Amino acid sequence: MRIQRAALVIAGAATLAACGSATSSSRAPTPSTAPTSGSGGGTASPTPTRPSFEPLLVAFTGVDPDRGMLMLASGQATVPMPSGPVIGADATLAISGPFGARMIGTDGQQGGSSGLVSIVAVSSDGTVTTLEKNVAGSPSVVGRDDGQAWAWAVQTNSPACGSSTRAAFDIDTDDGNGARKIGSASFGAGVTQVSFVAWTAAGIVAQGDNTCGGPGDPSTLAISPAILIDPATGAATGLASRIGTDCNFEDIADDGTIVCSVVGSAPALRVVAPDGTRTNYSISGLTSRQCINGGVQLSADAGFAAVSISCPTASGTRLVLLDLASGHVVTVTGASNLAPTLWTPDDVLVASAFGDHKTYSVATSGMAALINSTYAAQTCINTC
Numbered sequence: 001m002r003i004q005r006a007a008l009v010i011a012g013a014a015t016l017a018a019c020g021s022a023t024s025s026s027r028a029p030t031p032s033t034a035p036t037s038g039s040g041g042g043t044a045s046p047t048p049t050r051p052s053f054e055p056l057l058v059a060f061t062g063v064d065p066d067r068g069m070l071m072l073a074s075g076q077a078t079v080p081m082p083s084g085p086v087i088g089a090d091a092t093l094a095i096s097g098p099f100g101a102r103m104i105g106t107d108g109q110q111g112g113s114s115g116l117v118s119i120v121a122v123s124s125d126g127t128v129t130t131l132e133k134n135v136a137g138s139p140s141v142v143g144r145d146d147g148q149a150w151a152w153a154v155q156t157n158s159p160a161c162g163s164s165t166r167a168a169f170d171i172d173t174d175d176g177n178g179a180r181k182i183g184s185a186s187f188g189a190g191v192t193q194v195s196f197v198a199w200t201a202a203g204i205v206a207q208g209d210n211t212c213g214g215p216g217d218p219s220t221l222a223i224s225p226a227i228l229i230d231p232a233t234g235a236a237t238g239l240a241s242r243i244g245t246d247c248n249f250e251d252i253a254d255d256g257t258i259v260c261s262v263v264g265s266a267p268a269l270r271v272v273a274p275d276g277t278r279t280n281y282s283i284s285g286l287t288s289r290q291c292i293n294g295g296v297q298l299s300a301d302a303g304f305a306a307v308s309i310s311c312p313t314a315s316g317t318r319l320v321l322l323d324l325a326s327g328h329v330v331t332v333t334g335a336s337n338l339a340p341t342l343w344t345p346d347d348v349l350v351a352s353a354f355g356d357h358k359t360y361s362v363a364t365s366g367m368a369a370l371i372n373s374t375y376a377a378q379t380c381i382n383t384c
Helices: 013-019
Strands: 020-027 056-060 069-072 077-080 093-099 102-107 117-122 128-135 140-143 150-157 167-174 180-187 193-200 203-209 226-229 236-238 247-252 258-262 268-272 277-283 292-298 304-309 318-323 329-331 339-343 349-353 358-362 368-372 376-378
Touching: 056 093, 056 102, 093 117, 093 140, 102 128, 102 140, 128 150, 140 193, 150 193, 167 193, 167 203, 180 226, 193 247, 203 247, 247 292, 258 292, 268 304, 277 318, 292 339, 304 339, 304 349, 349 376, 358 376
Parallel strands: none
Antiparallel strands: 020 277, 056 069, 056 376, 069 077, 093 102, 102 117, 117 128, 140 150, 150 167, 167 180, 193 203, 203 226, 226 236, 247 258, 258 268, 268 277, 292 304, 304 318, 318 329, 339 349, 349 358, 358 368
16 A cells, blocks of 8 residues: 545456456565665564554645645545644645554655654644654655554765765664664665655565656656665665566565556566566556556555556546556446555545545445545655
């Protein structure tokens, strides 16, 4: 589960299979467990049992002034966003993503400015709880999916565009018993900025990118590299050997299953199983990675992947679900122009229609049901 944006009744498996196919399957080399330009130490601890919770989201109407609402994954709006600047040039609160039944982010600095910030958690009643104080270096923050621990990356080297130096960063975590630095890691030439993008039972994922291109395509990287970090030891392992050098990381499940988007002449979704087996799935209408609207969302149990396809040559946006066990692909019906927001722990997909600002729940059968007719839910603000 990550941080990201005319009715037809589905009759059966034959209909499900019509929209896509698995095109290849192979065993990837076993990745090295040695850190990728990383170091760290610590004592391994058992993976905690995942508690039951209802994720919290932020939601907006799109009508100014709109400070936003907090919304449960069921579609119930709770209270307005916490007081203080949230949207605009004076915004100081940034929400990075879900954090169990809360959301996690930073507060204390306006977007683009430097200085000390607090890492905070926001509850459904609007309460803001400070998790860490006086954190320097514009940290990238991620919460573990179960809401029991959090981590942040602080860059110690931010290369300029065109530099051959590495983008280095420190890794800190806290499980409520005090912050500790667990290690450091770095990305190769071309990367200027580092973000934490996921923390599941499989580990923490950091991704590198840059903003050295033009307004229409700010990144100059064909592939944004990703690193998997062991939260117990700090060991950092590059994911390229596991997912392939032609694939952009999209999401990771608790068991280590990864979904990535293949670039090049044959765009596809690639699913990499925990044993390293790679399977490419061609999806009707997916003609380039730029057609993916809102990323690819993988359910926590690795049962399903959701992807919204919106290409310049097509009209509208089509949300599809991929059943990883069968390879069947189904187009979501009951609503149009949907983008995946997140999967709940119970394998219900929350999706948003940003054109008319509504939120839907989507069953694994592919049927969408309206759960909020006023607000479109999203997982982040000011860090998206």
